[in-house]
Amino acid sequence: MGLGDRYFELIDDIVKTTLKGKIRSKSQVYQILVKGVTVGTGEIFERCLDQRFDMTQAEVDNPKSELKQAKAIRKLRALNTIRGEWEQWQEENRVSETITSAIQSITTAEPADRFTALLRVIDPNQQPPLTLQQLASLAKPLKQQAQQASESDTATDLGQLAAGITAGLASWQRLEDYLVSWIYDQSRGSLGFEGTPEQRGPWGLWAKKVDSPLPQSLFQTLALNQSFHEWADTQPSLELEAWVELAVILQCLQRGLVNWFDKMVYDSKMGAKLSISTFIVFAVIWSRLANVLNQTAISSNGNAIANGCFQVCLQILRTFAQRDYFPLYGGVFANFSGNYLQDALNYLDEPLRQ
Known part of the structure; x- marks a missing residue:
């Protein structure tokens, strides 16, 4: 038969x-x-x-x-x-195959590329992108791979990646209820991400709602409009767990804000402006993180994290470029130089070659 x-x-x-x-x-x-x-x-x-x-x-x-x-x-x-x-x-079955493929790409990557390998897996431009539930499912096999790894460095890296995902999702759960509450709490001034602490923007509020040192200190720096270089000098953590957690948190915040602003049916023009502002702000944050870490990195781990930060910046820009309201702001690229600029152009050109 x-x-x-x-x-x-x-x-x-x-x-x-x-x-x-x-x-x-x-x-x-x-x-x-x-x-x-x-x-x-x-x-x-x-x-x-x-x-x-x-x-x-x-x-x-x-x-x-x-x-x-x-x-x-x-x-x-x-x-x-x-x-x-x-x-x-x-x-x-598709989800299972996706997670299996993701685990393979991370575990077979060179040690210096494991952070960027994970960031490629959680890239929101993947079709389809991982849901938060699927991202949580990714942490478990990563942890199992860490326990089975024969090399201690590999075990440490994979364990930190898994822990970072779990911590990032837990932090997002604490922040989710405060995603847009800061908008309603502002008693004066227009909506935006800048201004004096506690008066404008979400950073001061979000800093109070997270427990982990890295995102908390970054949010405080943004709230106070302080120098990223000063922040980097006092930020000793280059552990993968902390940076994976930060990547998960910021991605959830950025996507959540854009989704909310895009649904402002009572004022679509204002919603589009706020979405544009969100894309640019988060892209610039990651670009500045990449630049400052690249300038201050004294180890291969620091360089790897700097490259990962730049990769997230490009992911945001690619998502932004697919929106109808993408304004073709060349000013964003002023944050890039040398290899970073060429990498940006190559990455953003990928959809045109597919």
Whole structure:
């Protein structure tokens, strides 16, 4: 029996069993599909399912009798259940493959590239991007890989990446309720990210809501409009865990703000302006972090983190460039020089070459 015939038989058996009332839940159909469909042959199964669906739909649309039409309608419902559970299986399988591929890309990267490898995995420009739930799922196998690693440096790096993801998501949960509350708390002045502490912008508020030293000190620096160089001089942490946590926090904040501003239907022009401001502010923050770390780095780890910061800046700009309100601000690129500028142009040109 060919594979197509076997799948027709599988589909027909599920339909018959359903009509007999022996299928009590959708999860039963799901389990039958998991056992009955061979990995890598999904397209064949889908073609068979589509053919059965079209044939049954024709029986509903052109009935020979009311009795046969009623039976065809019941078959169609059963086929819809199969289709729904098949799509769920496909989605879960895709997520599993994505996480497996992500783990492989991180674990096989050179030690100096592990931070940027993780940042590529969580790049919001990935299609589709990882959800927060999937990001949380990524931390567990990373931790397992760390425990199984034979080299201590590898074990340390992977463990810190996993811990950073977990810490970042935990910090985001503490910040989420205060994502836009600062807007309503401002008693005077226009909306924006600058101004005196506690009066304008979210940084002072967010600094109070996080417990980790790195994001807390960065938010305080932004709130007080202090020099990034002074901040870097007093910021000793170059541990991967702290920077992964910061990357997760800032990505969640930036995406959350843009989503909220984009939905300001009562004033779409103001919403667009605030979204533009958000993209530029967060891109410049990461660009300045990259520059200051690149200038002060005294170790390979510092250089790796600087490169990672610049990578996040580019990710934000690529996302920004895909928006209708992208203003083609060349001023952002004034923050780049040398290799950073060339890397920016190469990265932003990638979608045009695909």
